[in-house]
Amino acid sequence: MELTASLLEKYNKPGPRYTSYPTAPYFSENFGEAAWLEELQQTQSSGRDLSLYVHIPFCDSLCYYCGCNMVATRNYAKATEYLEFLFKEIDRMAALATSNRTVRQIHWGGGTPTYLHPDDIRRLYAHLRASFNIASDAEIGCEVDPRELSREHVQALADSGFNRLSLGVQDLDLSVQQAVNRVQTASLIREVYGWMRDAGIPSINMDLMVGLPHQTVAGFSDTLEQIIEMAPDRLAVFNYAHVPWMKKHQKLIQETDLPDLPTRIALQQLLLDKLRHAGYVYIGMDHFAKPDDELVKAQHNKTLYRNFQGYTTHKDCDIYAFGVSAISQTDEVYVQNAKNLAEYQQRIAAGGLATERGLRISREDRLRRDAIVRIMCDLELNKAAFSQQWQIAFDNYFSEALAELADMQADGLVELHPDAIRVTETGRLFLRNIAMCFDAYLKQPSEAAPRYSRTL
Known part of the structure; x- marks a missing residue:
């Protein structure tokens, strides 16, 4: 895979x-x-x-690059109070779910769940x-910040049944860490990683x-070599999304300090080459895994799916999400706290749920979502199937998308x-760019369109 400046310039656009x-x-x-309560009642027999x-928003300190919904505080009393509201929300949602529904997946995100x-x-x-x-073989994952972490934290996760942990590293270069206010040594990462393996x-x-x-x-080459030596099962290598109009604290990052175009091309090429040489499979959308990983197998079997937790092997699940800003999902509805x-705490204290907004999607939305998911997960779309x-004539229905894809075919992105x-x-x-061809909302007048981070 050879990247060029022309490709990056052409497709590095908001999406x-x-x-x-x-x-x-x-x-x-x-x-x-x-409306959400009505949807919950109607979907209990969905099968x-x-x-x-579960969203834990608290962090000990602010990472300047962060795009998450978080609260930086060292006042642990806020977390203690938050848990009581969280328990009430869990109780109310659980009371609405029938006992025969099985939990196949649990994920804790943040913020920093290990702030607890x-x-x-x-x-x-x-x-x-x-x-x-909860199923005995449920996938149970948690995001982990190595700073302020103890071996007791890791053991508590293991004792509780967590079988997937995601360790936030970002970069091991000190100058980069200082620029984003997240200093953590390579020796600390190795120590915490060792605790996880020992547990x-x-x-x-x-x-x-x-x-x-x-x-x-x-610098990033050195980071990759150290990470590859530790041999994690998966790697998620995200492109920094600079969105200071959404996340005001990102203004603390000087745009002149961000890598220029030639450096970004070289960084991407380095990443792809080193991880491939180390035996990792590039699934797409920033995710890499060892060849025997479940995500890789699911991609081969065409059972991989994508939702608010990213890539998942659990397609046919409704998501019940708890905590501030958390997003729940059924097959036809999204809702956000x-x-x-x-x-959030006021809504729970009032005796209800924390629902703030949502959407019931149309058949057209579900059809286009299916096309986007298949492209992003299977890396192909069988038009006949x-x-x-x-019940559509694919080439007619997606004539506009196919016209855009023809240009991408000329650039070597699709066949x-x-x-x-x-x-x-x-x-x-360039999966985000390819998926955008099927997005009807992007065709709406520009004044009505939301602002997104750049795709690369």
């Missing part, structure tokens, strides 16, 4: 990450708690299993276990980030065949 379709900016406050998401003290980690998981029917955690992911201030090819911490499933659309190896780096 969604497609953890949902339609994307979150199109959610509306017209769809509120009453779909459950995936649970070890006893509170155990207490929160025990509350979930008492409230829902018997079977799957460990590491998060890295490309495009941070002061990143160089030499209040994004402001005080507002898709046409039969949705257009009479019976299929296939993403090339180079095209895996």
Whole structure:
């Protein structure tokens, strides 16, 4: 895979990450708690299993690159108070779910879930276990910040049944770490990683980030070599999304310190070459895994799916999400909790749920979501099978998308065949751009369109 400046310049434009379709900016406050309660009642007999998401917004300090909904504080009393509201929300949602629905997946995100003290980690998981029917082989994951972490934190996660941990690394170069206010030594990462292996955690992911201030090819090459030596099971290497109009603290990052275009090309090429040489499979959308990983197998079997937790092997699950800003999902509905911490707690204190906005999607939305998911997960789309499933004439229905894809075919990103659309190896780096061809919302007048981060 050879990247060129012309390709990067042409396709590095704002676009969604497609953890949902339609994307979150199109959610509306017209769809509120009453509509969500009705949807919950009507979907209990759907036959779909459950995936649970818990959002812990707190962090000890602010990372300047962060795009998450978080609260930087060292006042642990805020977390103690938050847990009581979280327990009430869990209780109310659990009361609405029938006992025969099985939880196949649990994920804790943030913020920093390991901001919680070890006893509170155990207490929160025990509350979930008492409230829902969790499968014995459920996938149970948590995001981990190595700073302020203890071996007791890791043991609490292992004792609770967590079998997938994601360790936030970003970059091991000190100058980069200082520029984003996240200083953590390579020796600390190795120590925490060792704790996880010692505790018997079977799957460990590491998060890295490309495009941070002061990143160089030499520095990031050194980071990659150290990470490859540790041999995590998965790697998520995100492109830094500079969105200071959404995240005001990103103004603390000087844009002149961000890598220029030639450096970004070199960083991407370095990443692809080193990880491939180390034996990792590039799934797409920033994700790499060892060849025997479940994500790789699911991609080969065409059972991979994409939702708000990223790539997943649990397609046919409704997501029940708890905590500030958390997003729940059924097959036809998305809902998001209040994004402001005080507002979230006020809604729960009032005796209801924390629903702030949502969306019931149309058949057209579901059809286009299916096309986008298949492209991003399978890396191909069988036109005949898709046409039969949705009762459409594919080439006519997607004539506008096919015209855009023809230009991408000329650039070597896709192959257009009479019976299929296939993403090339180079095209895996441009999945967001390819998916955008199927996005009807992007065709709306520009004044109505939300602002997105750049795709590369």
